[in-house]
Amino acid sequence: xxxxxxxxxxxxxxxxxxxxxxxxxxxxxxxxxxxxxxxxxxxxxxxxxxxxxxxxxxxxxxxxxxxxxxxxxxxxxxxxxxxxxxxxxxxxxxxxxxxxxxxxxxxxxxxxxxxxxxxxxxxxxxxxxxxxxxxxxxx
Numbered sequence: 001x002x003x004x005x006x007x008x009x010x011x012x013x014x015x016x017x018x019x020x021x022x023x024x025x026x027x028x029x030x031x032x033x034x035x036x037x038x039x040x041x042x043x044x045x046x047x048x049x050x051x052x053x054x055x056x057x058x059x060x061x062x063x064x065x066x067x068x069x070x071x072x073x074x075x076x077x078x079x080x081x082x083x084x085x086x087x088x089x090x091x092x093x094x095x096x097x098x099x100x101x102x103x104x105x106x107x108x109x110x111x112x113x114x115x116x117x118x119x120x121x122x123x124x125x126x127x128x129x130x131x132x133x134x135x136x137x138x139x
Contacts, residue, residue, distance in 0.1 A: 002065050010044045016081045019123050024067040059137035
């Protein structure tokens, strides 16, 4: 996976939110504490789609029903995301971290390989549930 595929920091943050925090809607990405601008978010989602790192689920054909999920290729970015996450999380005062970030930090530093395996497994299960829900909504 090359730098050109992942693009810039926003692409990695979006993938982080998708894989680690199970965000899948435009509104959820926009509400991240990094406060990505709407136009940049739309641009990065488009780029990630074109690069095959994410795919779009659109059960009702409306913008509000659109969900974004990581492809297998996108999930392969997890080790890179984890390195950046650990680098940054260790420089942030614990009082500025939310419960999810504190939990992730503890899990990763305890057993990184187990964390990665569990996160991938949990995420893939989440995606399967989403796809089932989308299929049911289409009927």
